[in-house]
Amino acid sequence: MTVQQEFRVVGSRPVRPDGVDKVTGRALYGADFNMQDQIYGHILRSPHAHARIKNIDCSRARAMEGVLAVMTGEDLQEPGSRVLGSGEGAIALRDLTPMVMAQGKVLFHSQPVAAVAATSPELAALAAEAIEVTFDVLPVVTELHAALAEGAPILHEDRFPDGQPKEPTNLATHISAQVGEPDAAFAEADVIVERTYSVPMCHQGYIEPHACVARVDGTGQVDLWCSTQGHFTVRGYTAALTGLDEGNIRVTPSEIGGGFGGKTTVYLEPIAVILAGKSGRPVKMVMDRGDVFRATGPAPGAETRVKLGATRDGRLVAADVECLMDSGAYNGNPAGFPAFLATACYKLSHARSVGRSVYTNKPKIHAYRAPSMPQVTLAFELVVNELAAELNMDPIDFRLLNAVEEGDSNMLAARYKRIGLRECLEAARTHAHYRSPVAENGGRGVAMGYWINAGLQSSATLNVSADGHVAVLTGSPDIGGSRASMALMAAEVLGIPLDHIHPQVVATDAIGHCDVTGGSRTTLATGQAVIQAAEQLVAEMCRRAAGEWDVGVEAVTWSEGAAHSDQGCLTFEALAARAGSMGGPLTVSSSLTASSAAPAFAVHICDATVDKETGRTTITRYTAIQDAGKAIHPDYVEGQMQGGVVQGIGWALNEEYLYDDQGALQNPGFLDYRIPVASDLPLIDTVIIEVPNPLHPFGVRGVGEVPIVPPMPAVAEAVFHSAGVRVARLPLNPPRMVAALTGDDDLV
Amino acid sequence: MSVSMNKLPVRTTINGEPRIFLAAPGQVLADALRDELQLTGTKIGCNTGDCGACSILLNERLVCSCLVLAVEAEGQSLQTVEGIAEDGVLHPIQQKLLEHGGLQCGVCTPGVVVAAKALLDANPDPTEEEARYWLAGNLCRCTGYDKIIRAVLDAAATMREGDTP
Numbered sequence: 001m002t003v004q005q006e007f008r009v010v011g012s013r014p015v016r017p018d019g020v021d022k023v024t025g026r027a028l029y030g031a032d033f034n035m036q037d038q039i040y041g042h043i044l045r046s047p048h049a050h051a052r053i054k055n056i057d058c059s060r061a062r063a064m065e066g067v068l069a070v071m072t073g074e075d076l077q078e079p080g081s082r083v084l085g086s087g088e089g090a091i092a093l094r095d096l097t098p099m100v101m102a103q104g105k106v107l108f109h110s111q112p113v114a115a116v117a118a119t120s121p122e123l124a125a126l127a128a129e130a131i132e133v134t135f136d137v138l139p140v141v142t143e144l145h146a147a148l149a150e151g152a153p154i155l156h157e158d159r160f161p162d163g164q165p166k167e168p169t170n171l172a173t174h175i176s177a178q179v180g181e182p183d184a185a186f187a188e189a190d191v192i193v194e195r196t197y198s199v200p201m202c203h204q205g206y207i208e209p210h211a212c213v214a215r216v217d218g219t220g221q222v223d224l225w226c227s228t229q230g231h232f233t234v235r236g237y238t239a240a241l242t243g244l245d246e247g248n249i250r251v252t253p254s255e256i257g258g259g260f261g262g263k264t265t266v267y268l269e270p271i272a273v274i275l276a277g278k279s280g281r282p283v284k285m286v287m288d289r290g291d292v293f294r295a296t297g298p299a300p301g302a303e304t305r306v307k308l309g310a311t312r313d314g315r316l317v318a319a320d321v322e323c324l325m326d327s328g329a330y331n332g333n334p335a336g337f338p339a340f341l342a343t344a345c346y347k348l349s350h351a352r353s354v355g356r357s358v359y360t361n362k363p364k365i366h367a368y369r370a371p372s373m374p375q376v377t378l379a380f381e382l383v384v385n386e387l388a389a390e391l392n393m394d395p396i397d398f399r400l401l402n403a404v405e406e407g408d409s410n411m412l413a414a415r416y417k418r419i420g421l422r423e424c425l426e427a428a429r430t431h432a433h434y435r436s437p438v439a440e441n442g443g444r445g446v447a448m449g450y451w452i453n454a455g456l457q458s459s460a461t462l463n464v465s466a467d468g469h470v471a472v473l474t475g476s477p478d479i480g481g482s483r484a485s486m487a488l489m490a491a492e493v494l495g496i497p498l499d500h501i502h503p504q505v506v507a508t509d510a511i512g513h514c515d516v517t518g519g520s521r522t523t524l525a526t527g528q529a530v531i532q533a534a535e536q537l538v539a540e541m542c543r544r545a546a547g548e549w550d551v552g553v554e555a556v557t558w559s560e561g562a563a564h565s566d567q568g569c570l571t572f573e574a575l576a577a578r579a580g581s582m583g584g585p586l587t588v589s590s591s592l593t594a595s596s597a598a599p600a601f602a603v604h605i606c607d608a609t610v611d612k613e614t615g616r617t618t619i620t621r622y623t624a625i626q627d628a629g630k631a632i633h634p635d636y637v638e639g640q641m642q643g644g645v646v647q648g649i650g651w652a653l654n655e656e657y658l659y660d661d662q663g664a665l666q667n668p669g670f671l672d673y674r675i676p677v678a679s680d681l682p683l684i685d686t687v688i689i690e691v692p693n694p695l696h697p698f699g700v701r702g703v704g705e706v707p708i709v710p711p712m713p714a715v716a717e718a719v720f721h722s723a724g725v726r727v728a729r730l731p732l733n734p735p736r737m738v739a740a741l742t743g744d745d746d747l748v
Numbered sequence: 749m750s751v752s753m754n755k756l757p758v759r760t761t762i763n764g765e766p767r768i769f770l771a772a773p774g775q776v777l778a779d780a781l782r783d784e785l786q787l788t789g790t791k792i793g794c795n796t797g798d799c800g801a802c803s804i805l806l807n808e809r810l811v812c813s814c815l816v817l818a819v820e821a822e823g824q825s826l827q828t829v830e831g832i833a834e835d836g837v838l839h840p841i842q843q844k845l846l847e848h849g850g851l852q853c854g855v856c857t858p859g860v861v862v863a864a865k866a867l868l869d870a871n872p873d874p875t876e877e878e879a880r881y882w883l884a885g886n887l888c889r890c891t892g893y894d895k896i897i898r899a900v901l902d903a904a905a906t907m908r909e910g911d912t913p
Contacts, residue, residue, distance in 0.1 A: 025789015
């Protein structure tokens with residue numbers, strides 16, 4: 001593939017097309033939409049974290065005036081053994097359905113048990129309380145090692161590790177991978193460092209709670225409006241859970257108020273559809289913030305042991321990685337990626353990696369930005385830093401000696417094409433931040449990270465109006481400025497003014513299938529569909545001009561938004577105006593499964609100072625360097641980098657799910673689950689490296705995910721250098737740092 | 749708790765226009781703005797005063813409208829995000845958020861716009877630190893705040909230049 005290098009508008013920073021609506025409050029998010037004559041749904045949630053449901057008596061709720069529908073888990077389709085394909089992988093219904101509503105047993109606190117729809121939200125809440133549920137309460141386990149211990153309460157008595165029916169355990173998955181002969185290779189090492197680090201369960205923390213409105217009309221057609229990262233996924237999941245035909249469901253995506261992976265599934269939607277079907281009225285549902293924390297899928301907590309060996313001249317010779325991850329109540333398969341990708345930044349011919357995940361009485365984990373990669377990278381990068389220190393080598397020089405480049409493979413056996421990791425490291429080494437002296441009492445940490453990035457399915461349609469404007473339709477919800485990148489790419493190919501391009505995200509029946517906005521894939525894959533469609537439109541324009549001039553199409557060229565030949569010039573606007581007499585309306589579509597996904601790499605530098613009296617850590621300077629391939633709209637590439645960094649800082653320093661011994665979340669709100677606020681942070685400096693992806697026409701790589709991978713080790717390393725102690729458990733919050741500084745091991 | 753159908757009339761001025769609406773005694777102002785007046789620019793992220801997405805000005809004072817009862821607005825003057833632009837002309841903070849890419853998903857943006865306007869009304873020349881502390885009640889999970897802070901400081905500079913005769 002020829003990768004375009006020179007651009008007319010790509011790489012510029014125009015105001016995003018949806019921007020004015022979003023700064024004036026006009027943009028409609030999940031909870032901002034209402035349907036005529038709608039009623040309101042409310043979910044009854046379990047007060048227990050582990051219990052059998054003996055009986056559900058809905059008679060009192062049903063009898064209340066204004067209550068129009070009641071449902072329980074039995075109204076969902078029996079999960080059976082069915083597996084659904086989805087954007088970022090497959091999911092078994094037995095792991096999906098009970099997250100929407102319990103199937104006979106509750107496995108985490110606040111799991112949905114029943115739901116009602118009534119004429120007001122207050123009445124619906126009262127009616128839900130009137131449902132009487134008899135529970136047989138069971139012992140609870142929330143901690144990873146306790147869940148694996150002998151005699152632990154078993155969450156799934158019908159599930160066996162490796163599919164071998166023996167005694168059931170809470171082991172959800174167990175996978176391993178190996179390249180070379182790591183045991184023999186460690187014998188060649190001059191220096192070996194082995195450490196174990198753990199990270200708590202945390203939440204994506206999107207500001208907009210889940211919300212939807214559903215309507216079932218007289219012919220059985222379902223209209224569903226919701227906030228989601230993927231409305232085609234919502235359609236498929238909702239069909240599977242309700243038993244309705246997918247073709248009868250139309251899902252219209254609202255604007256989405258953050259997701260970070262957390263909105264790539266369904267929670268409310270199948271419930272709203274069933275209640276709407278039962279009541280004959282549209283049903284609106286909005287999730288409470290506490291329930292977002294308690295009962296949607298957080299990111300797994302994890303414990304990772306990393307052993308690395310190197311020769312005295314700084315070559316890594318062997319790696320041994322073992323990761324134990326929290327799956328929550330159902331199988332979220334969190335341990336796959338770390339097992340295969342832990343070593344992905346390094347040339348390592350000998351490595352072993354083991355990933356295990358464990359069932360606990362907590363909500364099933366779900367995707368959060370580069371799922372599972374930050375947890376394992378924390379341990380890996382901190383051990384790399386210790387090795388470099390033992391060898392008296394600069395941590396960036398050590399990484400440059402060992403960094404992967406074109407032709408190297410990772411443990412998924414994927415051979416890298418042209419990648420930009422070395423360029424990122426070189427940029428870090430020469431950056432003013434890295435060359436500046438470290439503040440007195442402060443510390444500096446360096447870490448790097450990798451993410452695989454996704455391609456998957458995307459579609460785009462371009463409709464041309466008679467005045468030469470172009471509607472660019474896709475099915476990829478715009479979570480962070482992707483309308484702007486779609487418009488820039490279309491304008492680049494078509495050669496017409498940017499403000500003649502009108503990007504829209506449209507409903508499931510108005511565009512070909514699009515997988516979720518996730519996996520760093522939207523600008524990459526959906527953008528490629530837009531580029532292809534625009535190229536088709538240019539080809540059609542040239543064909544029509546050739547007909548007009550009575551010349552062969554090979555005699556026509558396209559530039560500056562016009563067809564040219566020795567017969568003259570026909571502009572895009574002129575061809576659009578005469579479309580009716582030159583072959584009919586101008587509309588083109590492109591659908592593809594993108595194979596252009598390219599690995600993303602980033603290098604981060606963090607300066608931090610720990611107040612040794614209070615244990616509080618202040619991030620004083622931060623620089624993120626990342627290979628974007630090509631930044632279509634640099635503002636939004638930088639924004640992804642800065643946002644990912646700050647999420648990683650929050651995870652490193654503060655964010656943590658805290659459960660009591662009965663499995664109730666103790667901090668289900670933004671006051672006690674404290675995400676970073678503006679006054680916690682410095683400006684986040686960014687450097688975009690552009691090593692074009694050879695598989696993409698514009699050289700694009702995904703950018704959204706890798707920025708959250710290096711921050712935890714970069715922060716932890718800086719904290720170590722400031723405080724003088726290494727702490728094996730994150731977050732590095734004030735109590736833990738004070739305990740570490742005073743030698744109180746119980747808290748560390 | 750019982751469901752009261754007895755709603756009270758509330759007379760207010762919202763974004764310069766007289767508005768009368770009905771509110772249940774326990775209804776918070778954020779819900780009333782959104783559900784009774786269809787002013788859905790005011791977002792609800794937490795309903796506990798922690799996220800700032802529902803920020804409005806109540807008699808020019810910055811408040812979380814999820815922490816104010818709707819009936820408390822009786823006789824008061826409110827400004828919501830819908831009233832920040834005047835006659836279709838964006839306020840400098842709105843314009844600068846757009847120019848700096850100071851929003852990604854945009855759901856915190858209405859609250860940021862209202863809070864930043866209140867800051868610039870109170871302090872036309874804030875330092876970066878003052879801007880960060882003023883906006884510490886407005887959670888943003890997408891941007892890391894960098895471009896928001898740059899936009900606020902740039903808007904302040906623009907407004908100061910505009911004030912110079």
